[in-house]
Amino acid sequence: MKKNLRNLALAFVCFISAQTAFAFNDRPISPDQLPQAAQQILSKHFSGIKIKIAKYESLERSYDVVLENGVTLEFNKQGAWTEIDGRHTAIPAELVPSQIRDYVNAHHAGAQVLKIEKVRSFYEVDLTGDVDLTFNKRFKVIDIDY
DSSP: OHHHHHHHHHHHHHHHHHHHHHHTSEEEEOGGGSOHHHHHHHHHHSTTOOEEEEEEETTTTEEEEEETTSOEEEEOTTSOEEEEEOSSSOOOGGGSOHHHHHHHHHHSTTOOEEEEEEETTEEEEEETTTEEEEEETTSOEEEEEO
């Protein structure tokens, strides 16, 4: 019984320690602390929309930005976008790789990109009309979900 109680207490301490470590992962920053490439994307494609919050995630070494209109962006440490979520609003077409844009225009005419995420070896794209596409790193469609 004492051994079980001790193991339970140890597990609880480990859980609390892990939660505390993750809680301090995010650090608010000012927009001018974002990488230059991220600042350029924001000023070129989202000019006139105020930044509600910008933060640095130390564990992932990435930056998260929430705009006043609800759009969220994630940038890697160099400032390249890794995710753009328009929150039911089309994201600027210029931010979507041309091969993906061409595929969407050819196979889903009139659809707009609401969200795009760049993962190591593929892209996930959410379109209007509840269509989700997955492209490999060579921009070939590898999955479609309706």
